[in-house]
Amino acid sequence: MESTGHLIAASAVARSLNIIGDRWSLLILRDIFLGRHRFEELHKHSGTPRGTLTKRLQSLVLNGVLYRNPYQTAPTRYEYRLTDKGLDLYPVALAVWRWEIKWGGYDNSEALPLVLRHKGCGNKLIPSYRCGECGQELSSRDISYRPGPAAAEAEPALTLGTHRRAKLNPGDRRGTDTSLFHITDAIGDRRTALVLSGAFWGLRRYDDFHRELNIATNVLADRLKLLVEVGLFTRKSYQDSPPRYEYKATEKAHDLYPLIVALHQWGSKWLEDKGAVLTLVHKCSQKPIRVDTVCNHCHERLHFGDIQYALDDDN
Numbered sequence: 492m493e494s495t496g497h498l499i500a501a502s503a504v505a506r507s508l509n510i511i512g513d514r515w516s517l518l519i520l521r522d523i524f525l526g527r528h529r530f531e532e533l534h535k536h537s538g539t540p541r542g543t544l545t546k547r548l549q550s551l552v553l554n555g556v557l558y559r560n561p562y563q564t565a566p567t568r569y570e571y572r573l574t575d576k577g578l579d580l581y582p583v584a585l586a587v588w589r590w591e592i593k594w595g596g597y598d599n600s601e602a603l604p605l606v607l608r609h610k611g612c613g614n615k616l617i618p619s620y621r622c623g624e625c626g627q628e629l630s631s632r633d634i635s636y637r638p639g640p641a642a643a644e645a646e647p648a649l650t651l652g653t654h655r656r657a658k659l660n661p662g663d664r665r666g667t668d669t670s671l672f673h674i675t676d677a678i679g680d681r682r683t684a685l686v687l688s689g690a691f692w693g694l695r696r697y698d699d700f701h702r703e704l705n706i707a708t709n710v711l712a713d714r715l716k717l718l719v720e721v722g723l724f725t726r727k728s729y730q731d732s733p734p735r736y737e738y739k740a741t742e743k744a745h746d747l748y749p750l751i752v753a754l755h756q757w758g759s760k761w762l763e764d765k766g767a768v769l770t771l772v773h774k775c776s777q778k779p780i781r782v783d784t785v786c787n788h789c790h791e792r793l794h795f796g797d798i799q800y801a802l803d804d805d806n
């Protein structure tokens with residue numbers, strides 16, 4: 492494929508991952524969307540250690556995703572609420588839910604609601620991600636990408652040198668249980684998420700990933716291996732000496748596609764002041780894609796507050 496000169500590493504998805512692409516931030520946001528707003532509640536439900544929780548909340552406030560709202564005076568206590576920019580992550584949160592319910596192996600003991608009900612039509616719902624132009628359900632096969640207006644000035648959004656996991660050590664993945672792989676493992680690690688999105692944008696071979704993603708070789712090799720182990724990629728040999736492999740996204744990975752396009756849409760809107768580095772185009776049109784998150788029954792667009800949660804499937 493033609494080189495896009497690190498555009499993926501500088502794209503809206505990479506920028507979004509810089510803000511919410513770590514395990515704790517995702518869990519904190521999940522809980523805030525579920526109506527948990529106070530420090531102690533967030534600590535208890537998300538399991539985030541106190542020190543980490545303080546830092547992540549500060550960073551989400553600094554990045555304009557959350558704001559602090561006083562709910563008590565003397566002493567003043569704050570709760571954390573979503574700004575408009577934060578509320579706009581709702582399609583991302585719904586995509587996380589959708590994938591976890593299907594692939595995450597959840598049961599009633601987990602903190603995730605098993606049923607979502609659309610207040611508009613009263614039906615149990617699976618969020619559906621559709622093209623805003625033609626209304627068709629989105630699939631990675633129908634979407635292509637091209638350099639956007641800001642491509643010439645693209646700079647990688649992930650600054651690898653300063654990231655605490657930039658250097659790979661043997662214990663790097665110790666927290667990842669590959670038999671029960673959760674979405675926080677897939678996008679809670681920015682590099683894994685970037686490799687995954689690379690596959691959606693058409694990367695296949697090790698050299699392509701390496702050239703396009705700006706990830707150190709040992710880290711890249713490790714993430715590719717992980718993605719194969721957890722069933723998101725398959726690996727096929729295309730050359731014997733030296734051995735070379737091609738990687739392809741499985742169905743389980745393709746089910747993560749709504750999440751990637753939701754991250755793209757959010758990042759394009761809120762994080763690219765100079766315009767898009769990478770533009771996604773649906774097969775129906777030449778315009779940049781607009782993604783609609785809708786109810787799979789009535790096809791109405793979903794907004795925060797339109798959905799009721801239930802922890803079990805009884806009613």
Ligand SMILES: [Zn+2]
Pocket residue numbers: 622623624625626627773774775776
């Ligand atoms: Zn379309």
Ligand SMILES: [Zn+2]
Pocket residue numbers: 609611612613614616786787788789790791
């Ligand atoms: Zn509906």
